[in-house]
Amino acid sequence: MIIPKSKLSVQFTRRHFLKATVAATGAFAIPNLIPASALGRDGSVAPSNRIVFANIGIGGRARHVMPNFLAQTDIVFTAVSDCRSDRMKSAKDMIDQHYGNKDCRMYPDFRELLAQKDIDAVFIATGDRWHTTASIYAARAGKDMYCEKPISMTISEGRSLVETCRRYGTIYQGGTQRRSTASYRFAVEMVRQGRIGRLHTVEIQVWTGPTIPHGKPTPVPEGWDYDTWLGPVQWRPFVPARVNGWNYFWDTGEGPIIGMGCHYTDQMQWALGRDHTGPVEFEGHCEWPDPVKYMSETPVLAETRCRYADGINCVMYSRKTFKDRYIRYIGDEGWIQVDDETNEVTAEPKSILNLRDTAGISWTNAGDHVRNLIDSIRSRRPTICHPEAAHRSQTICQAMNIGLRLGKKLRWDPVKERFDCEEANRMRHREPRTPWLI
Template identity: 40%
Template sequence: MPAPAQTTRRHFLQQCSAVGTALGFPTFIPGTALGKNGAVAPSNRTTLALIGCGGRGTDVVKNFLHDERVQVMAVCDVEKESDRYNKGIIKKAGTLGREPARRLVDKSYGTQSCAVHEDFREVLSRKDVDAVQIATPDHWHALMAVAAARAGKHIYCEKPLSLTVAQGRFMSDVVRQSKVVWQTGSQQRSDIHFRMACEYVRNGKIGKLKQIRVGLASDNRDNNGCAAQTAPTPVPEGLNYDFWLGPAPDAPFCPARLHSNWRWFFDYSGGNITDFGAHHFDIVQWALGKDESGPVEFFDLKATWPAPGSLYSTAPNFSFAYRYEDGTTVCVADKQDFGSGILFEGEEGSVLSMRGKLEIKPDALRKPLAENDVRLYESKDHFRNFIDGIQNGAKTAAPIEYAHRSITIAHLANIALRLNRAKLSWDPAKEQVLDDAEAAAMLTRPMRGPWQLV
């Protein structure tokens, strides 16, 4: 793997000084930025840029800001600055967008050196950036990830990986060919509760599997407090809305469309089936040893849809099942008696795994793994694991091919639900829908010009 193009100490200091001079104030550089007091010298740091400065993007970048081996060099977003809402009330003023992200980075380092961009292509052209964190809406992931990989940038990309099955396949192929380090934001792969659940299943600790149940939350929740603001309004100052839409179909701006509520638009995402489904289906794949494969059939498909005239287009309520070739069945619903999580039911007991909780029944099964039992890859910190991959060549916890296979499950379920199918058959080896031309056509979607994935 080629060595990352690290920024030099001199170049870093020159940047800090130049920015300070341009803004008309003296530049104070802390000792930690110079590699003193045990800190990592700039010449040995991985330089990173954030693309997508919404709530998730800024939350995740804090982990990289706290990693002494990383220097966040730049932030990028099509929105300059906006507020974060909760139930229609401003929760935090001026917290979303590229300017708040810049302030966050500069405050963390005690400098004024973070660069700001509106266009992600400017970030990818920077020679002083080794890696990017992509945290945009789903409909942008493929274009940005492919461009980043071809530019030789290592990539941490939020889930859901892709908007379509075809995009995911293309992304995985390009990343493999480009030989860059990839980490999907499926952080449950670095959670001890989920890893232990998968190890219990892999080692037959609950006996032969009878069924797996997955609980997801329902769709169309008002995440930004603006769901009622559906009337077209002028685009706010500081937002490049046409660039935000990018490859998605043209649509008039309204506040209900952005800031997390975009998840309920099929043009930009796939609802909670792709959102939290990306997490939980990924764990099911891990537990079954199917990281590079998938199920063969979807059935028991049920969904309710938004009322006519609603802007949102993903199913508020849903349930479905899918089956692997060996007969293992997974039942998914937005309402499970255990909430959001994964319940593995075996002939001798069960394992319930959810964030912050691992429940094994009966208690007699709660025993440490034996010396010869299967142990799965262990990552204790999803974000540091990514940097380990860049600096030390370590395997990452969530490779892109695994993410592609997991999100394919969500995409196929959405296709079958939207077409009101009683059943959908899938060949995971060839990645083809069987005997259903209409469903097969939905494995891809057109992109609005001039954006194309080639």
């Protein structure tokens, strides 16, 4: 099956914007997001013309991605928000150090940050439970955004996000940055060009789900706003092991199938050109944590499958170690695989690899993904991982998890976004805790 080459949007480099803006407007320019205003003589973007960013939620992932934002000279970070004062302070220090000043503002309540008129866009890297709520609040406040994956905790949350962004004309970049990574783009391109023949199976491997031993509640540490940490999740006592291992409890995370799997389902959807739809059938089986030893809730080992209406299959394994994750596209004339840990592309026939003429950048570099967001903010055109695409790829993982939790084969209508099973349909939605309105 040959799918036409995608039309990737024209990307402007910062430098070209800068040159143009000098020529275009001279000294008296109206500050706005369009890159044709005033410029400094040294070629840097005038402060009034920079896109002003802020960060909501700064843990390990945010600290990892943040340098990619800071490297962009036509934006500026001016504020941070986190429910942990130590993290917030450390983020401020990181940003201040980068700019050589003390200007970064701190907001323990992210709603105060969103109320700031001078902030144009936000980088959301909270825990998963917060992603949709924070994104929707940001869209309502008129901010464009980059939000880490997974974009939602439930299918209904994801749909709300898509609708909200459409309603407000929000530019949204989902944090599945492999769409901007050379190795993955190459694999997708090869699939689209039919280099492995007719694609029939996509094989995905994420790692064995970790298990979290039982832990007792403790007082909330000083500097933590635990109520905000929980956010839309119904109250639970503060248990350090659960808070640190939030990824493996259904309220706050959904294990490797979503945590990592959504990167791969995103690639699969993209390769298939199905950003607006999805598979029609899901089934799988898994091994749950030993309840005597562990309190974590998400599967330890899993094998889960889905099938598209035209017969293309996907199998996702949750097994082996973190280093062993990969995606492999299998066609009737060959296969191509990207190993996540090494960023190595392998293929059969090997001649496919000769078509690759660009040096690969690793998935850990989100720079191009960030750049794509900034270009889209200026052009008001959709990002490479727009909300609908992010939601659809996420839905696949969510449906896989629902199938595992119900132990049932499920049929899915991607148009109506409904299962053929009442119990599963109910699991598409979860009421948030007061006062979080989405």
